[in-house]
Amino acid sequence: MVDLADAGEVESATQWWLDLTNAGDEGMVVKPLEVLTKGRRFFVQPALKVRGREYLRIIYGPDYLAAEHLSRLKHRAVGAKRGLAAREFGLGLEGLERFARSAPLREVHECVFAVLALESEPIDPRL
Numbered sequence: 001m002v003d004l005a006d007a008g009e010v011e012s013a014t015q016w017w018l019d020l021t022n023a024g025d026e027g028m029v030v031k032p033l034e035v036l037t038k039g040r041r042f043f044v045q046p047a048l049k050v051r052g053r054e055y056l057r058i059i060y061g062p063d064y065l066a067a068e069h070l071s072r073l074k075h076r077a078v079g080a081k082r083g084l085a086a087r088e089f090g091l092g093l094e095g096l097e098r099f100a101r102s103a104p105l106r107e108v109h110e111c112v113f114a115v116l117a118l119e120s121e122p123i124d125p126r127l
Contacts, residue, residue, distance in 0.1 A: 001033070021052025045082060046089045084118055091115050 002013040030048045037044040095111030
């Protein structure tokens with residue numbers, strides 16, 4: 001856990017991530033403390049992948065840090081991907097709730113199949 005109001009903790013976590021990714025790891029997953037956290041307008045994404053530079057080089061090309069590429073990458077429309085992640089998360093929670101209340105297995109599987117159907121939507125896999 002990192003207290004974002006504590007500059008020392010933020011610096012320490014940042015250095016840990018840099019050490020991790022410089023050693024060849026893909027990155028990390030960042031999650032809010034509460035599973036469901038309300039943002040200004042919407043719920044906060046339940047998890048966010050934070051990938052390292054070398055991994056991103058594989059995805060976006062060796063010169064992705066060049067100014068002309070960074071400006072393009074920073075202005076991508078990620079709303080569709082974010083919405084898809086939110087729907088998949090909601091279906092996962094619904095499936096868990098159904099399972100916990102001993103609903104028939106077919107009702108639990110409905111949620112699983114719905115997630116699989118969502119994953120067949122054409123979305124840029126690099127997002």
